[in-house]
Amino acid sequence: xxxxxxxxxxxxxxxxxxxxxxxxxxxxxxxxxxxxxxxxxxxxxxxxxxxxxxxxxxxxxxxxxxxxxxxxxxxxxxxxxxxxxxxxxxxxxxxxxxxxxxxxxxxxxxxxxxxxxxxxxxxxxxxxxxxxxxxxxxxxxxxxxxxxxxxxxxxxxxxxxxxxxxxxxxxxxxxxxxxxxxxxxxxxxxxxxxxxxxxxxxxxxx
Amino acid sequence: xxxxxxxxxxxxxxxxxxxxxxxxxxxxxxxxxxxxxxxxxxxxxxxxxxxxxxxxxxxxxxxxxxxxxxxxxxxxxxxxxxxxxxxxxxxxxxxxxxxxxxxxxxxxxxxxxxxxxxxxxxxxxxxxxxxxxxxxxxxxxxxxxxxxxxxxxxxxxxxxxxxxxxxxxxxxxxxxxxxxxxxxxxxxxxxxxxxxxxxxxxxxxx
Numbered sequence: 001x002x003x004x005x006x007x008x009x010x011x012x013x014x015x016x017x018x019x020x021x022x023x024x025x026x027x028x029x030x031x032x033x034x035x036x037x038x039x040x041x042x043x044x045x046x047x048x049x050x051x052x053x054x055x056x057x058x059x060x061x062x063x064x065x066x067x068x069x070x071x072x073x074x075x076x077x078x079x080x081x082x083x084x085x086x087x088x089x090x091x092x093x094x095x096x097x098x099x100x101x102x103x104x105x106x107x108x109x110x111x112x113x114x115x116x117x118x119x120x121x122x123x124x125x126x127x128x129x130x131x132x133x134x135x136x137x138x139x140x141x142x143x144x145x146x147x148x149x150x151x152x153x154x155x156x157x158x159x160x161x162x163x164x165x166x167x168x169x170x171x172x173x174x175x176x177x178x179x180x181x182x183x184x185x186x187x188x189x190x191x192x193x194x195x196x197x198x199x200x201x202x203x204x205x206x
Numbered sequence: 207x208x209x210x211x212x213x214x215x216x217x218x219x220x221x222x223x224x225x226x227x228x229x230x231x232x233x234x235x236x237x238x239x240x241x242x243x244x245x246x247x248x249x250x251x252x253x254x255x256x257x258x259x260x261x262x263x264x265x266x267x268x269x270x271x272x273x274x275x276x277x278x279x280x281x282x283x284x285x286x287x288x289x290x291x292x293x294x295x296x297x298x299x300x301x302x303x304x305x306x307x308x309x310x311x312x313x314x315x316x317x318x319x320x321x322x323x324x325x326x327x328x329x330x331x332x333x334x335x336x337x338x339x340x341x342x343x344x345x346x347x348x349x350x351x352x353x354x355x356x357x358x359x360x361x362x363x364x365x366x367x368x369x370x371x372x373x374x375x376x377x378x379x380x381x382x383x384x385x386x387x388x389x390x391x392x393x394x395x396x397x398x399x400x401x402x403x404x405x406x407x408x409x410x411x412x
Contacts, residue, residue: 060272062272063269063270063271063272063273064269064270064272064273065269065357065358066266066268066269066270066272066273066276066356066357066361066363067269067270067272067273067276068357069348069352069356069357069358070273070276070277070279070280070355070356070363071276072348072352073276073279073280073344073345073348073355073363074279076343076344076345076347076348077283077344079344080343080344080347081344137282137286138279138282138283138285138286138287139279139282141282141286142275142278142279142282145278146275146278149275149276149279150272150275150276151272151274151275152275155272157272157276157279
């Protein structure tokens with residue numbers, strides 16, 4: 001989404017969970033990794049900073065230093081509230097989509113982290129999702145008043161939040177959002193943005 | 207804090223909880239109310255917008271449109287998480303500080319809202335504060351990486367969050383924050399900002 005907002009052409013490479021060899025050149029083992037000419041950058045925040053610094057004449061991802069600092073707050077809110085909240089609902093679906101060789105590692109590492117089996121973690125998700133949706137109140141109230149997190153048009157703060165929902169949509173049929181939620185309508189606008197870039201990605205629902 | 211950042215001289219008028227007559231000229235019953243020449247503005251968000259529009263040549267409260275939009279998200283997070291979280295810890299202290307004539311209204315309206323007595327609401331606050339501090343994780347992670355919510359110097363997003371802690375500090379001896387918390391150190395920097403404006407306000411602790 002950040003590359004598309006900047007109007008930069010890019011090629012994306014499909015990647016599997018434990019295929020560390022494919023990104024070993026980046027000096028670490030996590031995606032996303034961006035290769036931009038001679039620059040190799042990992043971590044979505046660092047990638048956004050690189051794009052903003054390298055292409056300052058193109059539409060801004062942060063809207064200036066205050067916007068960048070506050071985008072950091074949004075990123076931390078997503079990491080503390082949205083990602084773990086969604087994970088608890090869809091962990092078993094993620095497992096079921098993994099390549100056979102990745103499943104054992106995923107089950108073992110996640111069950112150790114939660115102290116429960118994957119099946120136990122998602123067992124109460126029909127009630128859990130109600131609680132999860134309540135934690136999204138700051139986002140919902142914001143989108144009641146403006147079209148995007150970043151205001152009248154989307155910017156990096158939007159993609160930070162949207163990425164969590166795109167992850168859920170790609171890997172699980174479970175409805176993490178209610179259809180009648182301002183957050184769902186905002187998600188729809190971002191699925192349509194940049195010639196429908198995100199909407200074209202495979203998903204269980206629009 | 208916003209007036210101080212803009213470098214505007216102001217007079218503040220002490221006000222009691224139910225003294226609606228004193229602000230009736232604003233056409234409603236809540237503080238804050240700002241009188242700026244012929245303009246009368248209420249609601250802290252609207253006051254900040256007014257100051258930013260009326261004094262654009264002075265230090266910016268929002269850092270541009272994206273910063274303003276993201277400050278709205280911060281405001282909504284404070285309203286959804288920080289204010290109710292603090293209120294549950296200090297409601298009885300607030301009551302005890304009110305003028306005698308205001309106490310009955312406060313007790314009645316709050317007990318109706320929570321479905322409990324004030325004494326019951328705060329009874330478990332020693333354990334409740336541990337949970338409250340966990341909900342501040344997005345703020346804590348942000349202040350681990352930058353001096354202020356808005357980046358290298360404070361702006362309106364900081365005052366939105368700080369206001370909640372200043373409220374707690376003014377009305378209750380109960381420590382809503384741990385002394386060894388990046389949030390406490392940030393609060394200290396804001397108590398010192400603008401010649402110690404906020405630090406000079408009466409409080410139970412620094």
